[in-house]
Amino acid sequence: MDNLNLQLTSQLIPSSVLKLLWVLFLSFLIGLEREEHRTETGRYAFGGVRTYPLIGLVGYSLAFLSNGQGLPLAVGFFAIASLMALSYWHKLQTSTEAGLTSEIASLATYLVGALVHLGHFWEASALVVSSLILLELKSALENLATRFSPEDILTFTQFLLLTIVILPILPNQDFGEFQINPFKTWLVVVAISTVSYASFLLQRVVKGKGGILLVALLGGAYSSTVTTIALAKHSVKTHSPHRYAGAILVAAGMMYLRAALLVSLFNPSLGKILVLPMGGLAIASVTGGGLWSMRSIAVQPSESAQRRKVQNPLELKAALAFAALFLVIVILTHYALQFLGQAGVYTLAGIMGIADVDPFIMGITQSASQLASLRVGATAILIATASNNVAKGLYVLSFGDRKTGKQSLVLLSTLSLLSIILTFFIR
Known part of the structure; x- marks a missing residue:
């Protein structure tokens, strides 16, 4: 017609x-x-x-x-x-x-x-x-132009450099004994940077708006460790341990969502195994942290706490350092499997979780073919997140208000225990 x-x-x-x-x-x-x-x-x-x-x-x-x-x-x-x-x-x-x-x-x-x-x-x-x-x-x-400083424009330029300049020129093939693929290695860097940059932009857009829970949600998607330390330092200036401890737990929950997204993108088979446990831990953390934070009757935190300066997540040095650490973890995982078996991978997960959990998680997604089963990789990732939560609890105890530190350590340790328990139910 x-x-x-x-x-x-x-x-x-x-x-x-x-x-x-x-x-x-x-x-x-x-x-x-x-x-x-x-x-x-x-x-x-x-x-x-x-x-x-x-x-x-x-x-x-x-x-x-x-x-x-x-x-x-x-x-x-x-x-x-x-x-x-x-x-x-x-x-x-x-x-x-x-x-x-x-x-x-x-x-x-x-x-x-x-x-x-x-x-x-x-x-x-x-x-x-x-x-x-x-x-x-x-x-x-x-x-819109007046809202962005020269540093913001530089950050966006760095993002374009990482994504549309460097990535396309890297060879997409495996090299050497460890089957290192430059393209896939940098693609991991790009993925991490993209998630961090998206959160970075959201934080810039909503700065000064919303409460501490919004800071925790966006900051946790950016980096739960950085957000935890920042909130811990601000807790010293206020007397609201429940509010800050709850917000820190919310940031930890966002770590699970971030990790589940990245794993699903780079290893869908492994992502299918982890989506339910990590999704459950994320929901429990965000909900529990929000409820715990609402127990506080103290006044809203100062504007300086909500408008904390967000660091540039796209510095080229940081990207190169992440790529180097990622390659080191891939190599360490290879040798841990070769000489120590599953126990070696689990030990490495516990150690690496103390620092930055992202390189280890992404390293496992790329080394999954060397593992005896995907269950080993999923278990290692949950162990790494559990270790990271305990480390963050100790950070709060060191940098934050004493009551906030004690509450955060208990809450994050409980979350770590749940992560370990869930490893026994992975199929």
Whole structure:
């Protein structure tokens, strides 16, 4: 039925007429937006609801007369650009605030006419819609720019360096006795960095908003250890042990969600084994931590606690250090299995969990083929998380308020015990 309607339409209305109407419609949309802008500001601005459709028709006509040849279209583009240069010069002479938005929109309108004649309807429509979005969101985009510092832009640049510059050029093949794959190794770094960077951005967006539990949720997704130490130090300044101990338990719960996500991405078979125990531990920790935190009757923590400075998770040195540690763990796991068997892997899990649990977990996902069964890998990961929780409890006891430290050690040790118990039920 749709094809029949299209055929009838093409028979009743010539394609050239449809193209002209489409050029006029798209160009009119840009002209309408620019006319509204000129009316609101009251200052000189190039063009409006008549000028932009005319520019679109010029682009269409040149494409038609030149049969789509590039040189005539380029000459027409240069002619329109010259007129835009005169318009901009006039702005500079008459106003202290001179922007190029209208002039650039005019060049885009010229291209719309040429694209429609050449049959690129989707490209022309996408160009106009994108232009309208950018033009209408001027205030929002300018406000967004003021919210990001040069350090934030540098952080985003580093993220792009890690993901779209370094990763694609690495060879995707195994090398040496330990079957080290540079691409997969860096992909692990990218995955960890992406999760941390997403949490980093959320923390920047909501800084100063929400309570300590929101800090724990977002910080735990970023790094539960870093968040635990930060909360422990802030607990010294307040007298709210239940609130801080509960928040620290919530951050630990987010560690399980983070780990389950990463394991599922890099080793789905291992992820299927761990998704239920880790999901259960995460739910229990977040729920229990929230309830424990609500027992406190103390006042809300100071703004300085909620607006703590979040460190850049994407420093190149940190990424290289993580990659090196990941490779070391892969090698240690290989030798632990070769000489000590499962007991060696479990011992290594307990030791590595004291420091940073992420490299060990990711190392197990890549070394799973060497294990006697996936159950060994799942058990090792739960042991590492249990060890990490005990270590965090000791950190709080060392850096935090004494009552907060005692409560956190008990809560995190209980969580560790649950992790160990669950290892006996893994199939």
